[in-house]
Structures are given as C-alpha cells and as structure tokens.
Amino acid sequence: MADQNAPGAIPVVTTPEYEAMVIAAHPDDAEFGAGATSALWAKQGKKIVWVVMTDGTEGSDIPSLVDKEFMLTREQEQRMSCELLGGQKVEFLRFPDGHLTNSEAARKAIVRLVRQYRPRVVITHDPSQLFLAPDPDEKPNDTGYYNHADHRATGTIVLDALYPGSGNPRSYRELLLEGLQPYRVHELYLFFSDKINTYIDVSETIDLKEKALQCHVTQFGPQSELAERLREWAAGTAKEAKEKKGLDMQYAEAFHRIKLFVPPQEESKIDLSEAQQ
Ligand SMILES: [Zn+2]
Numbered sequence: 001m002a003d004q005n006a007p008g009a010i011p012v013v014t015t016p017e018y019e020a021m022v023i024a025a026h027p028d029d030a031e032f033g034a035g036a037t038s039a040l041w042a043k044q045g046k047k048i049v050w051v052v053m054t055d056g057t058e059g060s061d062i063p064s065l066v067d068k069e070f071m072l073t074r075e076q077e078q079r080m081s082c083e084l085l086g087g088q089k090v091e092f093l094r095f096p097d098g099h100l101t102n103s104e105a106a107r108k109a110i111v112r113l114v115r116q117y118r119p120r121v122v123i124t125h126d127p128s129q130l131f132l133a134p135d136p137d138e139k140p141n142d143t144g145y146y147n148h149a150d151h152r153a154t155g156t157i158v159l160d161a162l163y164p165g166s167g168n169p170r171s172y173r174e175l176l177l178e179g180l181q182p183y184r185v186h187e188l189y190l191f192f193s194d195k196i197n198t199y200i201d202v203s204e205t206i207d208l209k210e211k212a213l214q215c216h217v218t219q220f221g222p223q224s225e226l227a228e229r230l231r232e233w234a235a236g237t238a239k240e241a242k243e244k245k246g247l248d249m250q251y252a253e254a255f256h257r258i259k260l261f262v263p264p265q266e267e268s269k270i271d272l273s274e275a276q277q
Contacts, residue, residue, distance in 0.1 A: 002169075009169070010169050010176075010181070011181075011183075011254060012167050012168075012169065012182045012183065012184050013118065013181050013182065013183045013184070014184045014186075014261060014263060015118070015266035016118050016119060016120035016186065017047070017048045017117060017118040017119075018046075018048065018049050018088070018117045018118060018119040018120070019041050019046030019047055019048060019119065019120050019121060020038060020041060020046070020048045020049075020053060020119050020120065020121040020122070020123055020189075021048075021049050021050075021113065021114065021117055021119035021121070021122050021123070022034055022038055022048065022049070022050045022051065022087075022124070023050075023051040023053065023110065023122060023124040023154060023158050024050075024051070024052055024053065024124070024125065024154065025052075025053050025054055025100060025125065025148065025150035025151045025153070025154040026052065026053075026054055026056050026059060026077040026097065026150065027052055027056045027059070027074045027075065027077060027081075027216060027270065028077075028078070028081070028165070028213065028216040028219055028221075029125070029151065030050065030191075031085070031209060031212045031213050031216075032087065032191075032192075032213070033123070033125070033191030033192055033253070033254075034123045034189065034191050034253060034255070035081075035085055035208070035209035035212050035213065036089060036200075036202030036205040036206050036208065036209040036234070036253050037123070037189075037200045037202055037205075037253045037255075038050075038085055038086075038087065038107075038123070038207035039084075039085040039086055039202075039208040039209065039212070040200065040201075040202055040204065040205045042085060042086025042087060043086060043204070044172070046090050048085075048086065048087045048088060049087065049088055049089040049090070049091065049113075049117045049119065049138060050082050050087050050089070050090045050091070050092065051090075051091045051092075051110070051113055052091070052092050052093065053093050053095055053100055053106070053150065053153075053154050053157070054077060054093070054094070054095050054097040054098075054100055054149060054150055055067070055071040055074075055092070055094045055095070055097050056070070056071060056074040056075075056097050057070050057071050057074075057096070057097045057253065058097040058098040059097065059218065059219060060075065060108070060218065061269060070218070071094070073218055074092075074216075074218055075092055077091075077215050077216045077217060077218060077219075078090055078215075079212070079215075080215040081212040081215040081216065082212075084208055084211050084212045085208055085209075085212050086208075086214065089117075091113055095107050095108070098149075098150065098152075100149070100150040100153040100154065100157075101153055102153055102156045102157050102160060103157075106153075106157045107160050107161045107165060108161075108165075108172060110157055110158055110162075110165075110166075111161045111165040111166045111171070111172050112172075112175060112178075112180060114161060114166040114183060114185060115166055115175060115180035115181065115182065115183045116160065116180060118183050118186065119185060120183050120185070120186045121185070121186065121187045121188070121189055122162060122187075122188050122189070123154040123188075123189040123190075123191065123255070123259075124154060124155055124158045124188075124189075124190060124191070125147075125151040125152070125154050125190065125191065125192060125193065125254055125272055126159075126190035126191065126192055126193035126194075126195070127151075127152045127153075127154070127155025127156040127159060127226065128155075128193075128195075129147050129148075129151075129152070129155075129193055129194060129227065130146055130147055130152070131144060131145075131146050132144060132146065132147065132192070133145065133146075137198065139245055147192070151192070153222070155190065159188075162185050162188065162229075162260065163260070166182065166184070166185065167182050167183060167184035167185070167261075168182055168184055169182045179228055183262070184259060184261045185260055185261065186259070186261045186262070186263070187257060187258065187259050187260060187261075188257070188258040188260060189255040189256075189257050190255060190256040190257075191253070191255055191259070192253075193248055193254075193255065193256035195256040196240075196254040196256055197255075197256075197257055198254065198255045198256070198257035199237065199238070199240070199241035199244075199245060199247055199249065199252045199253070199254050200251055200253050200254075200255070201238075201247070201249040201250075201251075201253060202234065202249075202252060202253050203249060203250040203251045203253050206230070206234055206251040209230060209234075210226065210227045210230055210231075210274045213226050213230070214226065214227075222223070231251065234251035234252060234253065235250065235251055237250040237251075237252040237253060237254050238251055239248055240252075240253070240254065
C-alpha cells in the first residue's frame with residue numbers, strides 16, 4: 001500500500017453517503033436480481049441510487065420502433081419502478097444496448113458516479129456467471145442459456161471501476177478537479193451468481209418487487225404473469241437458505257457478497273469479540 005502520509009498524498013474517503021448503488025445492464029435486470037433487497041433497505045430509511053448502463057433499445061421484437069422514443073419509454077418505466085422500490089435517484093448512462101464493452105468511457109462513468117454518491121454497498125451482475133443450464137439428463141425438456149454479454153460486461157466494468165479506479169488517488173485524477181475525491185466502497189453484492197454466500201429475507205418486500213417489475217410494460221405486457229413465478233423463485237431461494245445456512249425465511253434473494261473495506265471501528269469490534277472467546 002502507498003504511503004498515505006507522503007507529502008502531497010490525499011486521503012481516500014471511506015464514509016458512505018448512500019447505502020447502496022444498484023448497477024444493472026438494462027432496465028428491469030436489477031429488479032430481478034435485487035429489487036426486494038433494495039426495497040427492504042429503502043424501507044429501513046437507507047438511501048439507494050440505481051444506475052442503468054445501456055439505453056435498453058434492443059429489448060423488443062419490433063424492429064421499426066424509434067430508438068430514442070423506446071429508450072425514453074423504458075427509462076420512464078425504470079423511474080416508476082425505482083420510485084416504488086423507494087430509490088432516491090436513477091442514473092442512465094445510455095451506452096448502446098447489446099454492445100456494451102469494458103471501455104475506458106464505461107469504467108470512468110462508474111468511477112464518477114461512485115465518487116459522487118459514495119455508496120457503502122455496490123450491487124451488480126456477477127461477471128463470472130456464463131452458463132445457467134440444468135443437467136440435460138435430469139431435466140431433458142428444460143433449456144439452458146448463457147448470460148447476456150451486457151450483463152457480463154457490466155459486472156466487469158463495475159469491478160474494474162471499484163478497484164483500483166474509484167479508491168485510488170492517482171486513478172482518474174481529472175475527476176479531482178470536479179471535486180470528486182477517491183472513495184472506497186465497503187461491500188460488493190453480486191446477483192445471479194453460482195457462488196452464493198448471503199441470503200436476504202425479503203418476505204416483507206416481495207410484493208414491491210412484483211409491482212416494480214410490472215412497471216416494465218414494454219417487457220412483460222400490461223397483465224404480467226410474473227408474480228407467481230417470482231414468488232416460487234424467491235421461496236426456492238429461501239429453501240436453499242434453510243438448507244445451506246439454517247436460516248428461516250419465507251422469501252429470499254441471494255448474493256455473492258464480498259467485503260472490500262472494513263471500517264476501523266468495525267475492525268476493532270471484531271478483534272475485541274475474538275479476544276474474549
Ligand atoms: Zn439484461
């Protein structure tokens with residue numbers, strides 16, 4: 001680690017302003033992955049900001065739709081959804097849907113937002129998740145699929161933006177001129193992961209997740225039949241939480257959770273309890 005007392009060194013900010021920044025490739029992705037968790041945290045009075053990486057213009061079967069109009073419609077759906085979930089802000093980065101890459105522009109856009117909002121937690125796609133397919137012998141009639149390239153790109157962009165980008169005083173120095181100091185995110189929550197280690201009890205906000213997804217009329221139609229499927233899925237996750245961690249939940253969302261920074265106070269608390277054992 002660099003010498004933080006060296007002449008000219010500037011401090012890295014570690015005090016959060018927002019509880020969470022939820023970053024997804026397309027409108028509606030993050031509702032599936034973390035909608036009920038973010039609604040729960042919002043209900044607890046915590047501040048949440050949502051970020052959508054792409055313009056969502058490939059999310060339709062109608063080639064004749066006008067890109068700009070369709071983008072604005074989807075953004076409006078996303079705003080309504082986030083309002084229902086209790087989010088404070090939604091940021092649209094409008095990279096072209098279907099063509100997102102881990103570019104300098106994309107990484108810098110995320111560094112800028114992270115330094116601006118200072119979220120304690122960042123929630124996003126697991127970039128390492130490629131195939132999501134059942135065993136064809138066990139479930140011969142089910143199809144598998146693989147993760148959308150924009151989802152994988154989003155996860156990689158976010159990871160690269162958080163480390164070393166956001167928290168490094170010598171990375172993106174031009175942002176210092178905008179008053180955006182280096183900031184260190186405390187935790188990362190990855191959804192749609194096969195390395196789940198964290199279950200969140202979302203029994204009190206599962207209904208908000210359903211309603212939020214129903215805001216995305218361009219995706220699911222006005223009379224969405226999603227509700228039942230969502231509950232089945234969340235109940236299955238809760239069952240897994242019981243089996244793997246002995247947790248009692250009716251409905252759950254699951255994440256691969258990674259701690260990136262432990263504030264010194266928390267560190268000393270942990271040391272104390274360990275010393276007492
Ligand atoms: Zn998506």
